[in-house]
Amino acid sequence: MAKLRAALIGATGLAGQQFIAALKDHPYFELTGLAASPRSAGKTYGEALRTASGMTGWFVQEKLAPQVAAMKVVSGDALEARDYDLVFSAVEADVARELEPKLARDIPVFSAASAFRYEADVPLVIPPVNAAHAPLVREQQRRRGWKGFIVPSPNCTTTGLAVTLAPLAERFGVKAVIMTSLQAMSGAGRSPGVIGMDILDNVIPYIPKEEHKVEVETKKILGALDAAGSAITPHDVRVSCTCTRVNVLEGHTESVFVSLASKATVADVTQAMREWRGAEVANNLPSSPPAWIELFDDPFRPQPRLDRETHGGMATTVGRVREDGVLENGFKYVLVSHNTKMGAARGAILGAELLRAQGLLG
Structure with missing residues (x-):
């Protein structure tokens, strides 16, 4: 062909x-x-x-x-x-x-x-x-x-978050998500981009429109297409986030807190992510990675410099999966997603x- x-x-x-x-x-x-x-x-x-x-x-x-x-x-x-x-x-x-x-x-x-x-x-x-x-x-x-x-x-910030929430939503249900991002400079492009003297030795605590995008898009992506194929019903998950720009070239890091709809353990959550293969039709495409999520047991990973290129920049890497004592059925983890590859x-x-x-x- x-x-x-x-x-x-x-x-x-x-x-x-x-x-x-x-x-x-x-x-x-x-x-x-x-x-x-x-x-x-x-x-x-x-x-x-x-x-x-x-x-x-x-x-x-x-x-x-x-x-x-x-x-x-x-x-x-x-x-x-x-x-x-x-x-x-x-x-x-x-x-x-x-x-x-x-x-x-x-x-x-x-x-x-x-x-x-x-x-x-x-x-x-x-x-x-x-x-x-x-x-x-x-x-x-x-x-x-x-x-x-x-x-x-x-x-690009929504992508890694949605990929990691998908297996949790499928297996346990998700009720609420709180996320703080540490986003790479490349996400702003080169024109106008981020001025070097602004980002050097600094963290920019606000990215215009970014937080609204994440909150709306996550609900749409995790939603359901109706039987007629004419409309998407957004997921009812509540999403709150803070998006920041940091002095990293490529790869968005996100700290995620999630409240599950049913009880689980850390082992359950990590197993759900490790075993998740997503939609079958997506697994044999030319750009598909061998796994959509890669988990680390090392508490110092993932890191953008070390892990953004995992499976050609198409996998989301996850680490530090822990229980959270504030949210109901709460868990927290850190992810890294390549913002200009899988995210764009x-x-x-x-x-x-x-x-x-x-x-x-x-």
Whole structure:
């Protein structure tokens, strides 16, 4: 079967670069188009990355493929849907709100942007957690008269939290969650990003809109699609969080306190996480890790520098699972999740792989 032709908008940003790295030699998708801001249009991708100092601004670990560096970049609003089979989007929310619907009229759009996450007819997909929500795209097409659709990936902070809550919700039920995040600088992107002198020797105690995103998205992701496939009923879990920015390059760390609906022991909780495989359809996708959650017994793990790349940045690592004496049936743990891989680009590609496996791309 021929590979599907994929375009990428927002190609020069940090998330866009992660998309490019993840799509290299992909078995299903071939990157055939690159789009960015008008100032990059008409340049080769390599030229578009060049900074005023002459440095090539390629910031991911994987090498930039010469054939990608030689590709011409077009302006995002000049991208023609008829030339592609699907689009990956790594643009800011305000740009996404304008560009993504234009493309979705004709072809599927898989987005790392927040613009459409909260629409009633838009699934917010983490494949192992809620693959059953994906058919909501048919309702989206029906309501909007589109041939394509928009499937956003969740906020990067929500992703690791939702992955670790899923096995607990399935086995014990979850009533309430309190979470404090220590989020990597890369989550802010490079433009405008976080100014080095602000974050050095410091913790920024507030990230605009982040806490609301986590609280709303977690309930939607853990919710249930109705029998008609037309709406998602949010989970009734109560979520409260504080989101901070710390002097770490990649990998979000989160301290999680959860109140379970039924009694359990630490051994029960760790067993639930270790044994969890999530939705069967999500386990044989090209980007799927061998395990979605990896647990540590070492009380000094997980750490972002040591553990963010676990299974190619697609696994959530967990440690320090303990009982909590304040919450009813309370437990607490620490997680690390790769914010620009599973939490952004590779997570969005995983979503596209899922919908292909479910026969929803055609």
